[in-house]
Amino acid sequence: MSKFLLRSVLTAGLLAASPAVVLADDLGRPATAEEIAAWDIDVRPDGMGLPPGQGSVEDGETIFSERCAACHGDFAEGVDRWPVLSGGFETLRSDRPVKTIGSYWPYLSTVWDYVNRAMPFGDAQSMTPDEVYAVTAFLLYANDLVDDEFVLSQENFTDVRLPNENGFIEDSRPDTPSLADGAPCMSNCKTDVTVTMRARVLDVTPDHEED
Amino acid sequence: MSQNDSKSVAVPSRRRFLTGAAALGAGAVVGGTAARASNPENLPPNIPDWSRYLGDGVDARPYGMPSEYEAHVVRRSVPWLTADPVSSVNFTPLHELDGIITPNGLAFERHHGGIAEIDPADHRLIIHGLVEKDLIFTVDEIKRFPRTNRVYFLECAANSGMEWRGAQLNGCQFTHGMIHNVMYTGVMLKDVLAHCGLKPNAKWLLPEGADASAMTRSIPMEKALDDCMIAWKMNGEALRPEQGYPMRLVVPGWEGNMWIKWLRRIEVGDMPWHHREETSKYTDLLANGKARRFTWQMDCxxxxxxxxxxxxxxxxxxxxxxxxxxxxxxxxxxxxxxxxxxxxxxxxxxxxxxxxxxxxxxxxxxxxxxxxxxxxxxxxxxxxxxxxxxxxxxxxxxxxxxxxxxxxxxxxxxxxxxxxxxxxxx
Known part of the structure; x- marks a missing residue:
């Protein structure tokens, strides 16, 4: 074997045995504080993320009627199929639950965060912090959770608790039998099979364009 | 079937069906879903036009489309479901597909503020919070992490949600069509997070979309470090705008709402955020008035x-x-x-x-x-x-x-x- 060939074989063997190549650590650059602050709009139940500011029920009612009521109604009762934001108390166990901020949402921070990030629909992130505080205060009022003199601020925000905060439980699935509970029946599993419900009775399936 | 019965049948394929039923009665065999009447001039022993005359050349269809005879194979919506088509859903035509892969143009859509149309040159991903380095990435930089290809289903947690109270919609497109199954090309989220350096108390992520709903969901770190991806291709080509172009999160086996599209930011924190889509929505109200939350996994x-x-x-x-x-x-x-x-x-x-x-x-x-x-x-x-x-x-x-x-x-x-x-x- 020539020296050249021997060297090639050795090199090949070394390469095959060597650990993964260490690659450059050059992906991404440090994000500036300004860049992060501009995009970091999220708010948590403990108040993390809330900016300084405040807003009254009174101001909130004005803003809501101008920018929100077209879809959500003057008292946040909802228009057409747009979300109902108020009322619905004592409906969660009924066959037509009305899940509103007052009846269902666990945390007020969710309201502030969502209004700030996504509302008004079609003009997101256009309201000032004070306006978002005011709209949030009005939504509390619309749910009979504060009086009409109430002013919501960064300071008193976490003092406000929503009625259904303790209405949530952790996921307890699987909640139906598995193979461990016995092999599923394969034959003669039922004696009498009858049709109990039919989609055609409701007739809510969209028609084809040509129909 | 009486005339009254036939009127109440609002199935999309009713006309085709009636043709087929008539043929069945006569003992004839009618082909497939497209039970269109055949033209005898195109059948043996005749020679059809397409066997005689030249067809289009290679430049006629720079981006190929399905045959005109497949024009009925489209995503469809249920208008009464939602208040506005901008924040709505359409459905994959499962009854027209076979195999396991959903074609990109037929993968159901669900968005909350319309489709964001983003020039990748103007898109950035910021990762910040409980990390050693707050970093901002271009799309091209994300693509320089080690790539992987995985096929996953994405199912909306509300798929079949209209059927809880009983049979309602006539068609698997509507009862089960909030699902698609494609191959993603992307990078493992854990590699990108490791690059930023996770702090010891980093337990949760908040991915956020760049669309007009700025969609957010809280994701536990265990899942993020298991099999989540940042993807930019589906079935080999760029993500469609309606699926999150230029990049989206892939959260395998978990409800589709968590697969944040148009991914622009990931905040790393020590507790969940309890945002709108994991409190008001995507919580499962039980008969006793309590609601399950963080029901992420999609059941069999x-x-x-x-x-x-x-x-x-x-x-x-x-x-x-x-x-x-x-x-x-x-x-x-x-x-x-x-x-x-x-x-x-x-x-x-x-x-x-x-x-x-x-x-x-x-x-x-x-x-x-x-x-x-x-x-x-x-x-x-x-x-x-x-x-x-x-x-x-x-x-x-x-x-x-x-x-x-x-x-x-x-x-x-x-x-x-x-x-x-x-x-x-x-």
Whole structure:
């Protein structure tokens, strides 16, 4: 074997045995504080993320009627199929639950965060912090959770608790039998099979364009 | 069928069906879903035009589209479901597909502020919070992490949600079409997070979209470090705008709402954020008034896609029953099919690749003598989870859950081949 060939074989063997190549650590650059602050709009139940500011029920009612009521109604009762934001108390166990901020949402921070990030629909992130505080205060009022003199601020925000905060439980699935509970029946599993419900009775399936 | 009955049938394929039923009655065999009348001039012994004259050249279709005879194969919406099409959903035409891959143009859409149209040159991803380095990435920089290719289903947690109170929509496109199954090309989220350096108290992520809803969901770190991806291709080509172009999060086996599209930011924190889509929405109200939250995993589920209300049987004799099965817990180990509403079952033939948290295709080849059928499928996944009946789910949860309805679907196939969404006695 020539020296050249021997060297090639050795090199090949070394390469095959060597650990993964260490690659450059050059992906991404440090994000500036300004860049992060501009995009970091999220708010948590403990108040993390809330900016300084405040807003009254009174101001909130004005803003809501101008920018929100077209879809959500003057008292946040909802228009057409747009979300109902108020009322619905004592409906969660009924066959037509009305899940509103007052009846269902666990945390007020969710309201502030969502209004700030996504509302008004079609003009997101256009309201000032004070306006978002005011709209949030009005939504509390619309749910009979504060009086009409109430002013919501960064300071008193976490003092406000929503009625259904303790209405949530952790996921307890699987909640139906598995193979461990016995092999599923394969034959003669039922004696009498009858049709109990039919989609055609409701007739809510969209028609084809040509129909 | 009386005239009144036929009027009440609002199935999309009614005209085609009636043609097929008439042909069935005459003992003739009608081809497939497209039971269009044949033109004898194109059949042997004649020579059709396409065999005589030249067709389009290679420049006619720079981006190829399906045949004009497949124009009916489209995503469709249910207008009464939502207040506005900008924050709405449409449905994958499952009854027109086969195999396990959903074509990109047919993958169902769900967005909350319309489709963001983003120039990748103007897109950035910021990762910040409980990391050693707050970093901002271009799309090209994300693509320089080690790449991987994975096939996963994405199912909306509200898929079949309209069926909690009973059979409602006539067609598997509408009852089960909030699912698609594609191959993603991307990078492992854990590699990108490791590059930023996770602090010891980093327990949760908040990914956020760049669209007008600025969609957010809290994701536990354990999942992020397991199999989540940042993807920019689906089925080999760029993500479609409606699927999050230029990049989206992939959260295998977990509800579709968490797969943040147009991914622009990931904040790392020490507790969940409890944002709107994980409190007001995507929580499962039980009969006792309590609601389950953080119900991320998609349970094992299956549906017969053919025959189904939009795809009636069109011939007696040899036929193929087919459908899809999937599980957010792993692979599908078995699918059973019943033709008599759950009294007797036979095990279907699984065919095609079996990937973790991906759709699986099943078939039952059978001879149909024209008798009425009550078709059901029941999937069992690799963990031994058995797809429950709808009544089993109702017994545990009530009818107000909206989400996570993975109950067994029943199609009534009448002797004329027409199918209807029904429920049967337990």
């Amino acid at each position: 589920k299956s549906v017969i896609t053919n025959p189904s209300p939009q795809a009636p049987l069109t011939a007696k004799g040899r036929n193929v029953i087919t459908g899809l099965a999937w599980s957010g817990r792993g692979t599908i180990q078995r699918v059973d099919v019943s033709m008599d509403g759950g009294a007797n079952w036979q095990t279907a033939r699984l065919d095609g690749p079996s990937f973790d948290k991906s759709a699986h295709r099943f078939y039952v080849d059978f001879d149909w003598d024209g008798r009425e059928l009550l078709l059901q499928s029941r999937a069992i996944d690799s963990t031994g989870y058995v797809q429950p009946t709808k009544n089993q789910l109702r017994a545990v949860r009530g009818e107000n859950s909206i989400y996570h309805n993975n109950g067994i679907q029943t199609w009534l196939v009448r002797s004329n081949g027409e199918a209807e969404n029904v429920e049967v006695s337990s």
